[in-house]
Amino acid sequence: MSRRRSIYKLPKFKLKHKTITAIGTLIAFGLAILSAVSLFTNSQALSFWRDFLGNYLGVMKFSAPVIFALSGLVLTKARWRFAQTNVLLGFILLVLSFSSLIAAVKFDRGGAIGQTLWSELSSFVTSPGAAALLIVVFLVGLVVFFNTSLQQIFGIFIWVFNTLQKLVKPLFNRQRTFEAKHIPIKVSGVDERPVAPKPQLPTTKGPIIADVLVQNVAGKGVVWKYPPASLLSDKVGSAADRGDVKKSADIIEKTLDSFGVQADVAEVNGGPAVTQYALKISAGTKISKIANLQHDLALALATPTGTVRIEAPIPGKSLVGIEVPNHSLEIVGLKHVLASDEMAHHKSKLAVALGRDTSSKPMIVDIDKMPHILIAGTTGSGKSVMINAFIGSLLFRNSPDELKLILIDPKRVELTGYNGIPHLLTPVITEPEKILSSLKWAMAEMDRRYKLFQSVGVRNITGYNEMSGFQALPYIVIVIDELADLMMFAPVEIEDAITRIAQLARATGIHLVVATQRPSVDVITGLIKANIPCRIAFNVSSMIDSRVILDGPGAEKLLGRGDMLYLPPVA
Numbered sequence: 001m002s003r004r005r006s007i008y009k010l011p012k013f014k015l016k017h018k019t020i021t022a023i024g025t026l027i028a029f030g031l032a033i034l035s036a037v038s039l040f041t042n043s044q045a046l047s048f049w050r051d052f053l054g055n056y057l058g059v060m061k062f063s064a065p066v067i068f069a070l071s072g073l074v075l076t077k078a079r080w081r082f083a084q085t086n087v088l089l090g091f092i093l094l095v096l097s098f099s100s101l102i103a104a105v106k107f108d109r110g111g112a113i114g115q116t117l118w119s120e121l122s123s124f125v126t127s128p129g130a131a132a133l134l135i136v137v138f139l140v141g142l143v144v145f146f147n148t149s150l151q152q153i154f155g156i157f158i159w160v161f162n163t164l165q166k167l168v169k170p171l172f173n174r175q176r177t178f179e180a181k182h183i184p185i186k187v188s189g190v191d192e193r194p195v196a197p198k199p200q201l202p203t204t205k206g207p208i209i210a211d212v213l214v215q216n217v218a219g220k221g222v223v224w225k226y227p228p229a230s231l232l233s234d235k236v237g238s239a240a241d242r243g244d245v246k247k248s249a250d251i252i253e254k255t256l257d258s259f260g261v262q263a264d265v266a267e268v269n270g271g272p273a274v275t276q277y278a279l280k281i282s283a284g285t286k287i288s289k290i291a292n293l294q295h296d297l298a299l300a301l302a303t304p305t306g307t308v309r310i311e312a313p314i315p316g317k318s319l320v321g322i323e324v325p326n327h328s329l330e331i332v333g334l335k336h337v338l339a340s341d342e343m344a345h346h347k348s349k350l351a352v353a354l355g356r357d358t359s360s361k362p363m364i365v366d367i368d369k370m371p372h373i374l375i376a377g378t379t380g381s382g383k384s385v386m387i388n389a390f391i392g393s394l395l396f397r398n399s400p401d402e403l404k405l406i407l408i409d410p411k412r413v414e415l416t417g418y419n420g421i422p423h424l425l426t427p428v429i430t431e432p433e434k435i436l437s438s439l440k441w442a443m444a445e446m447d448r449r450y451k452l453f454q455s456v457g458v459r460n461i462t463g464y465n466e467m468s469g470f471q472a473l474p475y476i477v478i479v480i481d482e483l484a485d486l487m488m489f490a491p492v493e494i495e496d497a498i499t500r501i502a503q504l505a506r507a508t509g510i511h512l513v514v515a516t517q518r519p520s521v522d523v524i525t526g527l528i529k530a531n532i533p534c535r536i537a538f539n540v541s542s543m544i545d546s547r548v549i550l551d552g553p554g555a556e557k558l559l560g561r562g563d564m565l566y567l568p569p570v571a
Contacts, residue, residue, distance in 0.1 A: 035065040151490075274559075338393060342362045352390045372502050391418065404477075452464070
């Protein structure tokens with residue numbers, strides 16, 4: 001006899017992942033409300049839930065609404081600071097470790113969870129070991145909750161302690177004042193002669209020194225007085241000694257001819273550090289053949305440094321340049337570059353003096369078009385002088401309402417002289433703990449400006465200031481004098497901050513000037529290089545360092561006396 005097939009089928013019950021998440025979110029928020037009502041009211045109907053939380057969490061039962069609320073926020077995946085998994089996990093670690101420590105002090109106040117954890121840990125690693133382990137778990141919970149480093153956590157503790165100390169100290173230093181009673185005392189045997197009243201000094205409520213003239217201070221309704229160029233020195237030293245230029249040109253032509261290369265010196269450009277001989281080569285000659293003869297040319301010319309640099313070809317010309325070091329260098333003064341026609345006719349507020357090129361023409365670059373710059377070179381090659389030239393150029397062309405500076409100087413001696421100028425957003429930062437905070441502030445300011453641009457419908461700071469009719473938002477230039485020290489302190493956080501600012505901050509008027517004397521791959525990482533296309537290379541110790549900063553050789557052959565290779569962002 002065959003089995004009869006059932007005519008009834010159970011309905012399929014399958015929920016989507018979003019539906020399950022929504023149910024979990026509602027349950028979590030419902031438990032949060034239930035816990036809050038039961039703990040903060042005397043409702044008899046919810047006494048069972050209040051007793052349940054008290055039995056398991058002890059005095060930490062008041063954290064239950066927070067745990068359930070954070071769980072609901074995490075399930076919603078909302079873009080909110082506290083709707084993060086690390087916040088929930090860190091808070092749970094804090095509650096568990098703190099309830100266990102409470103159980104160590106007063107066993108019945110720790111709840112079932114705290115009592116169990118303390119009993120198991122103390123039996124396994126003794127009571128002192130359990131206390132130390134729970135303190136470590138508590139600190140781990142803080143680090144996970146705030147998603148930061150341990151140094152930042154200790155910095156928060158120190159800040160809270162100092163704040164409480166400032167608030168409490170006046171209470172203990174308050175002196176009790178008593179009203180003095182005038183009690184006449186009669187003294188016998190003393191002549192009662194009238195005593196002249198003690199002269200009273202005139203008291204003034206204002207300052208002792210009045211009519212102090214304060215100039216060059218930006219403020220509302222104050223016309224900024226730009227510093228005069230006379231503050232800069234006119235002294236530049238003697239002219240460069242280039243030797244016998246005609247003789248050197250003949251030597252270059254004869255040396256190349258001896259190796260089968262037909263070339264004529266078309267022009268000679270005299271720069272402050274090198275003299276460039278521009279060659280016009282015959283058709284069919286490979287440039288690589290000339291580049292391979294640089295050591296032979298240096299030997300024939302008897303150059304002071306024993307090297308020559310070949311630029312093949314010269315940008316914008318169908319010529320090959322051979323740069324021969326001068327016998328003595330010419331000092332380029334900042335005043336002469338700032339007073340040049342190129343600087344006077346430059347419209348950008350962020351135009352800075354770079355120096356003079358191989359033709360002794362002033363080089364003016366615009367930080368706004370860079371928009372960030374990376375500087376590298378060995379100690380004494382000219383990095384700090386270049387940074388000071390950049391800052392000086394900005395100060396001569398901008399008022400405090402137009403430009404703000406953040407100067408970061410881990411070496412403590414290069415930029416601290418700028419303390420006190422009104423362009424600074426903060427005093428020169430020298431402590432590593434404050435450097436990361438300043439970069440985080442810059443990222444927050446960048447986000448704030450983007451929201452401001454979105455609200456008014458403009459794309460960048462130039463459009464916003466044009467719409468305002470005045471310099472509503474100042475440019476912000478962040479100068480970092482030594483990147484290697486920062487990367488040793490917090491490499492991941494510093495790299496992330498610099499990368500984010502370099503990627504997004506151009507439209508908001510925030511620019512980076514980063515310098516380092518150690519251009520290695522662990523300092524100038526791939527992300528930093530990719531987002532800072534503009535580079536300046538001074539003399540470096542090896543070809544590897546030159547490839548890191550310039551993506552090619554050449555910087556290792558520089559003289560190390562202020563001469564540089566400039567890689568523009570459009571190169």
